[in-house]
Amino acid sequence: MNTLYWLTDDLRLQDNPTLEAATKDTTLDFIFCIDDQLFRTDRFGNTRMGTQRWRLLRQSLLDLRCSLAECGQTLNLMRGNPREVFGRLLGSGQFDRVVRSRQHASREVADWRYVCDQFPRVSFDEYDSSTLYQLPSIQFGEVFPATFSQFRRSLDAVEFRPRVNKPKVLPGPSSFNFDGQGIEAPDDKSLITGGATSGMGHLQRYFRTRAASTYKETRNYLFGEHFSTGFSPWLALGCLSPTQVFEQLSLYEAAHGANESTRWILFELMWREFFRWHARHHGATLFEFSGIAGHRPLTTFYRERFLKWCSGDTPWQIVNACMNELRETGLLSNRGRQIVASCLVNELELDWRCGAGYFEETLLDYDPCSNWGNWQYIAGVGSDPRGGRHFNLEKQADNWDSDGRYRRRWAGTRKPGPLDSLDYYDWPQEPP
Ligand SMILES: Cc1cc2nc3c(=O)[nH]c(=O)nc-3n(C[C@H](O)[C@H](O)[C@H](O)COP(=O)(O)OP(=O)(O)OC[C@H]3O[C@@H](n4cnc5c(N)ncnc54)[C@H](O)[C@@H]3O)c2cc1C
CATH class of the missing domain: 1.25.40.80 (Serine Threonine Protein Phosphatase 5, Tetratricopeptide repeat)
Incomplete structure (x- = not known):
């Protein structure tokens, strides 16, 4: 078999079932595809790949490239739409197998199916490299557990997949000319460094x-x-x-x-x-306004409010502190994420997808399933049995930042301004 390894969320050689499954193949070529669409701005002004995560990703790819080089292998970085990139590679007739870490979000699943359909003579195999469980043990049929508790209980007796060792030897690369891109070494401004x-x-x-x-x-x-x-x-x-x-x-x-x-x-x-x-x-319902619950929340889009939320300029210092930390570092605690998400949905009455999109751009740990799933949960259109969460912002600040240290560090001591600059009659609000 001449195999292409389609790298996604599995940038490591250790404990990698996809890699293990390809060790007996004749040749193996590693492809990481950078989709240009990730860098375009959407209608809310968000870009899917922000600067900080792009830096983390490049560090991770450079680290993987070094590890592969130690095994006599190469990392091929291709830029473009994955459907077209894999369409071109498979269209050459040089490859008879594609392996990938199993993906769970709809866009990635659809890309895979699309390429599979285009090349019926090629084998396509996905392996559970990014989860504790393996697909054969996750058989819920038509009805997925409605809540997290039901999900957990139903898997009580199911084993996690075993850990696998790094292969001692890898098949060599093919002689195909990939004409891939280089990876620009990022500057070193992040708090954490990407890579296995x-x-x-x-x-x-x-x-x-x-x-x-x-x-x-x-x-x-x-x-x-x-x-x-x-x-x-x-x-x-x-x-x-x-x-x-x-x-x-x-x-x-x-x-x-x-x-x-x-x-x-x-x-x-x-x-x-x-x-x-x-x-x-x-x-795809994970990304839809009415969510998996299928009902439309009573929110809309006030551009000014959204921009104030993003730039940490709301009337709530706890929210401003969290948003400033997120923007400057790409990191935010789980509690901080819940506070700012609840504020966007409940106090600012904004479409939850703007917030989820902004998190997609800024979070270093962005993961489509966790991000959009958690946002739906808080917005009351997801799997929350309580139908959404509304956090009391004053109480949260008292509970989790009782001495104000976090707010002073990330929001300074400036008194926050009003939420809207215009009143209901479009008349400018008096400054406080
Ligand atoms: C609105 C919102 C958006 C979020 N977006 C993301 C995201 O894009 N990517 C992401 O990895 N997590 C996301 N989370 C979940 C959670 O906030 C982060 O996983 C956590 O803060 C990461 O820090 P940690 O590794 O120190 O977590 P820890 O508290 O140490 O937890 C250990 C691990 O468990 C997992 N985990 C913990 N909490 C959650 C959770 N609520 N949902 C799913 N997994 C969880 C993570 O993999 C985490 O690394 C989001 C939460 C909210 C409320």
């Missing part, structure tokens, strides 16, 4: 501390060292797999004892799992 090497370093450092034993008490904090695991940017690009995290967690529990906190880390990984399989089941 730094991801594994972070994973091991985290479990060398005792933070996992107090995770449940600290996970809702807005800031602080190791208040949460910080694994998500590497998980999103597949520089780390959830299976590797689970393995390290189990080793930690064996050495230091399991408790509520260590179990809660797995519980959160199950949320990630839930949103992945939920996205695969619900398809």
Whole structure:
């Protein structure tokens, strides 16, 4: 078999079932496709790939390129629409197999199906490289569990996929001329570095501390060292797999004892799992205004409010602090995400998709399934049995930033202005 490896969210050689499945093939060529559409601006003014995530992605690709070179292999970077790129490569008649990490979001699923349909003589094989479970054990049929609790309970007796070792030898590349692009080395302005090497370093450092034993008490904090695991940017690009995290967690529990906190880390990984399989089941409705619940929320689009939310200029300092942190670092705690999402939906009465799109652009750990699934949940059009979340912003600030340290750090001490510059009669509001 002359095989193309279509890289997606699996930028690592360790614990990679897709790679393992291709080790017996005659030749193997690694392709990562950068879709130009990611850099276009949408109607809300968001770009799908922001500067910080682009930097993280390039770091991750450079790291992978080095690891592949050590095995006598090459990373081919192709720019363009994946359907056209793979259409061209397969149209050459040089390849008889394509392998990929199983994707769950509708666009990626549709691209795969499209290419499969174009080339019926080529074998297309997906492997579960980015989830704890494997597709054969996730058989819910027509009815996907309505809530996270039902999902978790229904999988109680199901085993996770076993971890796989890095192959000792890889097949060599074919002689095909890919004419790929180079990867420009990014500047070093980020708080974290992309790539499997730094991801594994972070994973091991985290479990060398005792933070996992107090995770449940600290996970809702807005800031602080190791208040949460910080694994998500590497998980999103597949520089780390959830299976590797689970393995390290189990080793930690064996050495230091399991408790509520260590179990809660797995519980959160199950949320990630839930949103992945939920996205695969619900398809494009994950991105639709009325969501999987199928009802349209009473929100609209006030451009001024949206811009103020993005730039951290709302009447709520806690929201401004979170938005400033997000914009400047690409990072934001889970609590911070819930606060700003609830504000956008409930106080600003905006279309939740603008917020989800802005997160897509800015978050370092952007993952379509977790992002759009969590946004739907808060907007009340997703899988939340309570029909949406409205956080009391004053109370959140008192609970999670009682001494105001986080707000001072990220929003300064300037008194926030009013929400709208015009009143109901389009008359300019008086400054406070
Ligand atoms: C509006 C909104 C948007 C979000 N968008 C994303 C996103 O694009 N990408 C993303 O990875 N997470 C997203 N999350 C989930 C969560 O906020 C992040 O996974 C978490 O903050 C990452 O930090 P951590 O690795 O320290 O998490 P930890 O608290 O240490 O959790 C460990 C791991 O569990 C998983 N996890 C934890 N909470 C969730 C959750 N609610 N949903 C799914 N997985 C979870 C993540 O993989 C995380 O790395 C979003 C949450 C909200 C409310």
